[in-house]
Amino acid sequence: RSGATQALPLPPGPKPVALLGNVHQIPLEYQHRTFDRWSKQYGDIYSLRIFRKPVIVLSSAQAVHDLIEKRSSKYSDRPQFTMFTELMGWYPNLSLLPYGDQWRLHRKWFQDAFISTSVLDTYRDIQQKEANNLLANILDNPDAFMSHVDRYLGALVLEVVYGQTSTSLDDDLIHMVEKASRGTSAAGGPAATLVDFIPILRHIPAWMPGAGFKRKANEVRSLVRDVHEIPFGFVQRAMAMGTAKPSFLSSLLEGVGNEETLSQDMKENMMGAAATVYATATETTSSAIVTFILAMVLNPDVLEKAQAEMDRTVGSARLPELEDRDSLPYLEAIIQEVYRFNPPTPLGLPHQSTEEDEYRGYHIPKGAMIFTNIWTMTRDSKLFPDPEVFRPERYLRSEMRNNAEIGDPRSIVFGFGRRICPGRKFGDLSVWLAAASLVWAFDIRKARDSFGQEITPTSIPQSGTVSNFAPFQCCVRPRTQQKASVISRLRGDRSA
Numbered sequence: 001r002s003g004a005t006q007a008l009p010l011p012p013g014p015k016p017v018a019l020l021g022n023v024h025q026i027p028l029e030y031q032h033r034t035f036d037r038w039s040k041q042y043g044d045i046y047s048l049r050i051f052r053k054p055v056i057v058l059s060s061a062q063a064v065h066d067l068i069e070k071r072s073s074k075y076s077d078r079p080q081f082t083m084f085t086e087l088m089g090w091y092p093n094l095s096l097l098p099y100g101d102q103w104r105l106h107r108k109w110f111q112d113a114f115i116s117t118s119v120l121d122t123y124r125d126i127q128q129k130e131a132n133n134l135l136a137n138i139l140d141n142p143d144a145f146m147s148h149v150d151r152y153l154g155a156l157v158l159e160v161v162y163g164q165t166s167t168s169l170d171d172d173l174i175h176m177v178e179k180a181s182r183g184t185s186a187a188g189g190p191a192a193t194l195v196d197f198i199p200i201l202r203h204i205p206a207w208m209p210g211a212g213f214k215r216k217a218n219e220v221r222s223l224v225r226d227v228h229e230i231p232f233g234f235v236q237r238a239m240a241m242g243t244a245k246p247s248f249l250s251s252l253l254e255g256v257g258n259e260e261t262l263s264q265d266m267k268e269n270m271m272g273a274a275a276t277v278y279a280t281a282t283e284t285t286s287s288a289i290v291t292f293i294l295a296m297v298l299n300p301d302v303l304e305k306a307q308a309e310m311d312r313t314v315g316s317a318r319l320p321e322l323e324d325r326d327s328l329p330y331l332e333a334i335i336q337e338v339y340r341f342n343p344p345t346p347l348g349l350p351h352q353s354t355e356e357d358e359y360r361g362y363h364i365p366k367g368a369m370i371f372t373n374i375w376t377m378t379r380d381s382k383l384f385p386d387p388e389v390f391r392p393e394r395y396l397r398s399e400m401r402n403n404a405e406i407g408d409p410r411s412i413v414f415g416f417g418r419r420i421c422p423g424r425k426f427g428d429l430s431v432w433l434a435a436a437s438l439v440w441a442f443d444i445r446k447a448r449d450s451f452g453q454e455i456t457p458t459s460i461p462q463s464g465t466v467s468n469f470a471p472f473q474c475c476v477r478p479r480t481q482q483k484a485s486v487i488s489r490l491r492g493d494r495s496a
């Protein structure tokens with residue numbers, strides 16, 4: 001240690017042992033729950049050690065605000081994710097890049113494409129069309145609702161990022177990306193693998209015992225390469241022929257003039273940025289939409305109230321549109337509660353400190369991995385009484401309105417500081433539109449087994465970096481024949 005704060009103690013925490021640190025105490029699954037338990041014992045800032053790496057866990061909005069937001073120049077780096085970047089080939093990827101010039105370049109591309117309202121407005125028609133497709137697909141085959149949600153997001157991203165409309169050919173593309181994403185998740189979450197902490201391990205041959213991570217990485221590596229190269233090639237060719245639709249990638253390519261002036265390095269950066277949208281946008285957003293569906297199955301009174309609000313405001317003759325958002329406050333409260341009830345990334349993405357620091361009399365070392373326990377923050381019973389109960393009404397109470405800044409889970413679930421999610425507005429719009437369309441169109445209820453007994457799906461998600469529910473059964477039926485006809489007409493429009 002060096003510098004002025006070296007004499008200060010590290011934040012308290014479970015006692016580390018030699019070499020391993022606290023590795024043996026951190027479970028491979030549901031790490032946020034163990035971290036949550038420790039926050040009850042050691043407070044909203046505590047420390048761990050993973051091998052030699054110092055780790056600081058922040059569990060309150062206050063601590064996160066004081067450090068990651070107010071002192072953001074020191075807390076905006078990321079730990080290295082050897083498994084994802086070097087072994088699987090997700091590179092360069094904004095979410096994993098170290099803080100610096102390359103990160104700034106990618107961050108600007110994302111801000112330009114996903115933050116300003118005027119740009120977001122240009123995606124509205126695509127979002128609306130894909131939401132209509134989602135309803136039509138669910139009407140056709142309600143049992144496969146989860147795949148339809150994945151397809152909704154895949155098609156949305158394909159069109160926004162590459163300007164490709166989802167036809168059968170492009171469905172192959174979606175399929176390829178889904179396979180790469182599934183392979184990536186199955187091979188382990190970021191920092192879940194030893195190799196992230198002991199980078200030298202990447203040199204062990206894949207056949208050696210204990211090198212399972214490497215075999216898994218090799219399996220997805222070529223798929224990941226395809227995800228980077230194939231759709232990029234489509235866009236380049238379409239631009240050369242003058243048939244490209246405006247997209248995230250086409251505007252990046254237009255920015256550099258003609259193809260000859262595009263350096264290999266810049267090409268890799270653009271391919272990486274485009275693939276990053278897929279990697280970051282689809283699973284997170286789909287987690288929120290599936291959580292919404294599950295919440296409706298488990299809380300029929302909430303769905304009924306949302307339907308009544310929808311009927312009063314939008315009526316039966318047309319589908320809800322993004323313009324209706326402000327006039328549907330109860331639906332808005334449901335969406336907030338969905339984010340809180342199952343935050344799509346319960347531990348966010350770890351940050352890393354670039355300078356040593358002092359906070360509340362503790363020493364925070366340079367190069368420490370900083371976890372933000374979003375899950376604990378969404379279960380703060382002072383802000384959200386009875387946190388395990390799904391209750392949208394909590395946001396409608398006047399006390400919560402006075403405290404809107406902290407009371408809105410959206411100020412927590414998209415992360416913090418300079419690395420806050422740049423897709424938060426686009427993601428939130430896509431969640432809202434899917435939820436509004438489903439409320440308008442369908443009754444969503446518990447399925448029944450062959451004895452006529454209701455099947456209650458579990459409200460505990462699977463473990464993972466992104467918190468997804470295992471496939472569950474439910475009964476999704478059009479609310480009226482008239483609505484079914486409106487949806488069928490949309491299907492007709494779609495194929496026209």
Ligand code: HEM
Pocket residue numbers: 094095096107110114276277280281282284285288343344345348349350351413414415416417418419420421422423424426427428431
């Ligand atoms: C409901 C949907 C989503 C949730 C809950 C979510 C959540 C998050 C969180 C917690 C982080 C980490 C922030 C931090 O480091 O503190 C993050 C980062 C990121 N998200 Fe999202 N996200 C969502 C949708 C999206 C979408 C739609 C996109 C793309 C259009 C996107 C792109 C990214 C990127 C690129 C980063 C890394 C930013 C950086 O490191 O500078 N996300 N997201």
